[in-house]
Structure formats: structure tokens, C-alpha cells
Amino acid sequence: MTAQERERAQEPAGTGRVALVTGASRGIGHAVAAALVARGDRVVITGRNEEALKDAVEALGADRALGVPGKAHDEAHQAAAVEAAMERFGRIDYLVNNAGTNPVFGPITDTDLGVARKVFETNVVSALGFAQRTWHAWQQEHGGAIVNITSVAGLAASPFVGAYGMSKAAMANLTLQLAHEMAPKVRVNSLAPAVVKTRFAAALYEGREAEAVASYPLGRLGVPEDVAGAAVFLLSDAAGWITGQTLVLDGGLFLNAGI
């Protein structure tokens, strides 16, 4: 048996497809990566904290997951993540732009413009950077799909997280631009969750979960697996005629918008 045949024989069975998921050492990104691995994909995950990323790779299985540490807005990191995926797995079928930030709570009339720029840099420009690189490295020629994690905060006025909402609305438009430009090779969609129980959103429900849940007709807040299920669908051939859409995952929250 040649070295190449031996390598192929050792390769675990699966879909053969590969996903790059940003911000996936915990929370929604990690749940998406875990669901993709569970169906047989291999994943490249990113995050800033190297130790946390290592633990996440171990949890996913080092044979199916690779971690590339770095900050989402750093172009050198974007390049390194895409290069590492191509080097280790030879393809990038799917991109999940999940890394996001919301460093400021308060009225938008007083939001520091430097902070607003940082929010855009991390949430919007980074997603464009990863999409450009994935496109040129693989998807332009071979096809694939992209999911951008936006938020219900980008679909309505959200007091105290205005800059974040602006960035998520921009990300939804980025989804449209990319979907139009990348068709027919690549489908691009967004998922817009309401409150999902993660470290990121803890301030919105910790210590007052019953009160927070009262606005949700389905009687609970979201969990990362709710988002993962929708992402796995959009990143599958079952969603083969869906592009440019934003799927709202809100436990019915927006049903309260009527009179």
C-alpha cells in the first residue's frame, strides 16, 4: 500500500465536505461545528483564545477538526484560516460567519464612534473578508454555501444595542450582495436569532430568565443547537434552491409585533 493509499484508508468516513466556522470555541459557533461534524463534515474553527480553541478541537475530534486562533477582523488571520483549511482538508465547501461582538450597551445617540467602527469591523467587514477568501480559494470554482449569523437586533429597533443592530442589518445586506454575486455557484443566507443562551447574551437573561421568557410564545429562550439545526439545513443540498434569505429564529418573539 502506498503512503497515499494508507492515508486515504485512514480517512474517516463522512460527507467529504469541509466547513470554516468562525468564533466556534463555544456558543452558537461551537454548536454549528459540532452538528456539521456529527453529519460527517470536517471543520476548521476559529477564536481568539488559543486554549479554549484547543479544547474545542479536542471535543470535536482532532481527526475532523482544526483550530486556527486569531481575531476575526485581522486580515492575516483570515488568510491563515483559509490557507490552513486548504492545506489540511483541500477544500472549503461551507463558510459560517459567526464571530461577532457587542462591546457597548446604551443609547446610540451617545455611542462612541470608535466603538461603532469596531463593531462594524468585527461583525461586517470580517464576514466580507472571510467570504472573499473562501470564494477565491475554493467556492468560485467548485461551489458551496455560506451562512451569516445576524440577529433580530438587525431587524427592528433594539434599545441599548443600536450599533450592534446596525451591524447585523448590514450583514443581512451583505448576504444579499454575496448571494447575487456568487450565484449560481454559491448560496448565501443569514440566520437571525433572538436571545440564545450563551455567554454573549447572558446579561440579557441571567437572574431574570422567567421574565425574559415571557415574551417568547414558544415558552423558552433559544439554545445554540436551535441555530445549529437551521445552519445544517441551509448548508445542505435540501436547501439547494434557497439563497439570499434571512431565516428568523425567535421562538415566536416577533409574533408580538401586531396591535
Ligand SMILES: NC(=O)c1ccc[n+]([C@@H]2O[C@H](COP(=O)([O-])OP(=O)(O)OC[C@H]3O[C@@H](n4cnc5c(N)ncnc54)[C@H](OP(=O)(O)O)[C@@H]3O)[C@@H](O)[C@H]2O)c1
Ligand atoms: N447569543 C445570542 O443571543 C445571539 C443572538 C443573535 C445573534 N448572535 C450572534 O451569534 C454569534 C455567536 O454568538 P454567541 O452567542 O455564540 O457568543 P459566545 O458564546 O460568546 O461565543 C462567541 C465565540 O466567538 C469567538 N469570538 C468572539 N469574538 C471574536 C473575534 N473578534 N474574533 C474571533 N473569534 C471571536 C469566541 O471565542 P474567543 O472569545 O476566544 O474569541 C467564541 O468562540 C455572534 O455573531 C452574535 O452576534 C447571538
